Amino acid sequence: MSVEAPAATGNMGEPHPRFDARLKVTGGARYASDMPVDNPAYAYLVTSAIARGRIVSINLGEAQNVPGVLHIMTHENTSKDVKDSKLFSDGGFSGTSIIPLQSDKVWHDGQIVAVVVAETYEAAREAGYRVKIEYEAEQPSATFESNGVQVQAAADVKKTHEDPKVGDFDGAFASAEVKVDATYFTPTQHHNPIELFTTTCAWAGDKLTVYEPSQTMYGMKNGIASQLGIEPEQVRVVSNFVGGAFGSKGSLTPRTALTAIAARRVGRPVKLVATRQQGFTIATYRAETKQRVRLGASRDGKLTALSHEGWEVTSRPDNYMVAGTDATTRMYDVANVQSKVSIVHADRNTPGFMRSPPELPYMFGLESAIDELAYALDIDPIELRRKNDTMKEPIKGLPYTSRSVMQCFDEGAKSFGWSKREPKPGSMRDGDWLVGLGCAMSCYPTQMAPSSARVRLSQNGELRVETASHEIGNGAYTVIGQIAAERLGVPYEKVSVVLGDSDYPAAPVSGGSITTASVCNCVAEACDAIRAELGINDPKGDVLAALKSRGRGAIERYAEWTPKGVPDGALAKLYSGQAMPTGGTKDKERIMFAFGAEFIEVRVHQRTREIRVPRIVGAFAAGRIVNPRTARSQLMGGLIWGVSSALHEATEIDKRAARYVNKDLAEYLVPVNADIDQLEVFMIPEEDHEVNPLGIKGIGELGNVGTNAAVANAVYHATGKRIRDLPIRLETLLA
Numbered sequence: 001m002s003v004e005a006p007a008a009t010g011n012m013g014e015p016h017p018r019f020d021a022r023l024k025v026t027g028g029a030r031y032a033s034d035m036p037v038d039n040p041a042y043a044y045l046v047t048s049a050i051a052r053g054r055i056v057s058i059n060l061g062e063a064q065n066v067p068g069v070l071h072i073m074t075h076e077n078t079s080k081d082v083k084d085s086k087l088f089s090d091g092g093f094s095g096t097s098i099i100p101l102q103s104d105k106v107w108h109d110g111q112i113v114a115v116v117v118a119e120t121y122e123a124a125r126e127a128g129y130r131v132k133i134e135y136e137a138e139q140p141s142a143t144f145e146s147n148g149v150q151v152q153a154a155a156d157v158k159k160t161h162e163d164p165k166v167g168d169f170d171g172a173f174a175s176a177e178v179k180v181d182a183t184y185f186t187p188t189q190h191h192n193p194i195e196l197f198t199t200t201c202a203w204a205g206d207k208l209t210v211y212e213p214s215q216t217m218y219g220m221k222n223g224i225a226s227q228l229g230i231e232p233e234q235v236r237v238v239s240n241f242v243g244g245a246f247g248s249k250g251s252l253t254p255r256t257a258l259t260a261i262a263a264r265r266v267g268r269p270v271k272l273v274a275t276r277q278q279g280f281t282i283a284t285y286r287a288e289t290k291q292r293v294r295l296g297a298s299r300d301g302k303l304t305a306l307s308h309e310g311w312e313v314t315s316r317p318d319n320y321m322v323a324g325t326d327a328t329t330r331m332y333d334v335a336n337v338q339s340k341v342s343i344v345h346a347d348r349n350t351p352g353f354m355r356s357p358p359e360l361p362y363m364f365g366l367e368s369a370i371d372e373l374a375y376a377l378d379i380d381p382i383e384l385r386r387k388n389d390t391m392k393e394p395i396k397g398l399p400y401t402s403r404s405v406m407q408c409f410d411e412g413a414k415s416f417g418w419s420k421r422e423p424k425p426g427s428m429r430d431g432d433w434l435v436g437l438g439c440a441m442s443c444y445p446t447q448m449a450p451s452s453a454r455v456r457l458s459q460n461g462e463l464r465v466e467t468a469s470h471e472i473g474n475g476a477y478t479v480i481g482q483i484a485a486e487r488l489g490v491p492y493e494k495v496s497v498v499l500g501d502s503d504y505p506a507a508p509v510s511g512g513s514i515t516t517a518s519v520c521n522c523v524a525e526a527c528d529a530i531r532a533e534l535g536i537n538d539p540k541g542d543v544l545a546a547l548k549s550r551g552r553g554a555i556e557r558y559a560e561w562t563p564k565g566v567p568d569g570a571l572a573k574l575y576s577g578q579a580m581p582t583g584g585t586k587d588k589e590r591i592m593f594a595f596g597a598e599f600i601e602v603r604v605h606q607r608t609r610e611i612r613v614p615r616i617v618g619a620f621a622a623g624r625i626v627n628p629r630t631a632r633s634q635l636m637g638g639l640i641w642g643v644s645s646a647l648h649e650a651t652e653i654d655k656r657a658a659r660y661v662n663k664d665l666a667e668y669l670v671p672v673n674a675d676i677d678q679l680e681v682f683m684i685p686e687e688d689h690e691v692n693p694l695g696i697k698g699i700g701e702l703g704n705v706g707t708n709a710a711v712a713n714a715v716y717h718a719t720g721k722r723i724r725d726l727p728i729r730l731e732t733l734l735a
């Protein structure tokens with residue numbers, strides 16, 4: 001694995017170093033909880049010890065006697081202060097509709113049941129442990145198959161949900177020459193960003209400033225205002241850097257309003273840093289899924305029938321779902337398709353976005369089943385994909401704006417040495433190690449949302465870009481600056497980009513890999529407006545010289561950009577905190593996806609069944625790559641996370657108590673350096689003139705889709721054992 005940045009090829013931009021790299025390694029980057037506030041008090045959360053039931057009594061006597069304690073919030077003194085907040089998918093802002101301290105009801109284990117505010121963190125924490133709560137507990141339902149869960153069809157709970165379907169699946173499957181019918185399981189997973197879930201709130205009169213790591217400045221600003229019953233104009237949200245989010249910081253959280261209320265009550269700023277353990281239950285997570293995939297094909301490998309059914313766990317009150325069949329039913333040329341998604345309500349916190357929320361679990365099902373079909377047909381898995389490749393999605397017959405998936409397979413296969421693979425399972429060995437080679441397709445919908453930005457060019461040559469978008473490790477500062485520099489012909493070093501502050505023009509939630517494609521197009525538009533005003537329409541013309549010759553000090557333009565296909569009023573919605581992404585499968589005339597092909601070598605020890613991954617190759621095509629250095633980092637991180645999803649990660653649930661048990665970084669397994677050996681990322685130049693003016697497809701989530709299937713497929717090739725339940729463990733292979 002080279003440490004050099006990849007050179008730009010084709011239509012790629014320059015591999016500029018990350019704008020924030022030095023700030024981050026020198027400690028210069030200030031995260032939300034680093035922001036200095038005057039004379040802060042510290043909050044500590046008390047969380048429920050049961051998963052279902054109610055609070056009978058709370059005794060605060062001992063806690064209040066801890067020196068330094070200023071105030072303790074419980075439902076008994078707070079229930080009227082926090083207003084309801086709807087789930088974002090129901091038109092609200094929240095990642096959960098479970099609002100703590102509203103009543104005595106307990107919806108899930110680890111729910112916030114009290115907040116202690118004290119002079120020091122230590123005092124707040126000690127008092128937190130001295131809050132005595134008596135519960136009336138009921139038997140909770142933990143997950144699939146638990147007594148008391150409630151199963152609902154997605155189509156019955158969500159008006160806009162569609163289960164993609166075309167042709168006659170039952171007939172085609174019944175008469176298929178070769179069939180696969182298999183059920184797959186993916187586990188509960190928690191994001192665990194290294195930056196913990198923190199909130200700092202400071203009031204100045206009736207104006208509130210919230211410092212909270214977030215992927216949604218305007219969602220937070222509007223959401224917190226509605227929960228506190230104040231005007232959005234009274235709220236400023238600041239989050240200049242985010243130390244990992246992956247979806248977990250993409251919506252209004254239950255802790256924010258509580259921290260704001262605490263700060264108002266004690267009359268000084270309040271800082272809250274939740275513990276790692278609390279992060280498992282006060283934030284969101286990836287819910288476990290169960291999926292049944294059926295494939296029918298002709299003897300020569302043409303797919304004739306595809307059925308994908310999924311079940312996903314959610315909380316009791318919320319209808320959160322990821323519904324990955326939206327993508328999996330559209331990846332291959334197949335005439336008869338059916339699908340169905342169901343949600344399973346259990347006594348759990350509400351799940352939420354986690355990097356590639358729909359595709360990571362659902363492409364595991366599809367791409368495992370495709371591999372199973374390849375073996376059943378005795379056809380090379382890449383050739384099977386080639387035979388069923390398509391430039392039109394099968395459900396509505398819409399054309400792909402571009403789709404370079406087979407180029408990815410071919411380039412990746414060449415570098416990986418796929419041609420040296422002996423097809424028969426268990427046929428490749430190296431001493432005591434069984435060698436397995438596997439591959440899978442990766443995909444991610446290309447989505448965009450309305451954005452706004454302000455660009456200012458000054459006569460000293462400095463270029464400033466302002467937008468309330470987010471640096472979540474995605475390289476947003478860097479790529480936004482690059483586009484502005486390029487568009488106005490200004491050196492990149494002269495550009496400053498400011499993000500993560502709701503005082504700047506509104507940008508959409510940094511989720512769904514939409515940031516680069518949305519914000520960069522908007523910034524380009526603002527730059528073009530500056531050019532136009534200066535009358536320099538030739539892209540090589542000297543904009544700065546024109547500014548000076550007009551005797552002007554600076555020129556500033558504000559732009560609003562909307563992608564094709566968003567409804568009217570989308571920009572007003574953006575400012576009121578609701579991003580309305582379009583693209584992917586939502587466009588009426590075309591379908592937009594980025595693609596990739598991923599190759600994994602595993603070695604499985606023939607006696608112990610220890611699994612190693614010596615080689616990973618990923619080849620990706622995602623339209624215009626703005627910065628091949630930051631893009632490669634994203635894709636590399638995705639691939640490593642994909643391996644993690646296959647071999648390491650699972651949140652274990654005590655089914656009797658509906659409680660997560662491995663709630664820390666020691667017991668929640670993720671790969672370390674020693675788990676990842678050689679890793680190669682290829683970016684295939686791809687031009688797409690339809691997705692958006694700059695031809696950008698988002699890549700933030702592409703890299704970790706399909707990797708889990710590639711690993712499972714490689715394990716099958718090594719051992720002849722098909723593992724359909726993640727993560728793949730020694731004991732399963734030994735069984």
Ligand code: MOS
Pocket residue numbers: 215245246247248250353354355356357510511512513
């Ligand atoms: Mo991402 S899981 O869409 O924040």
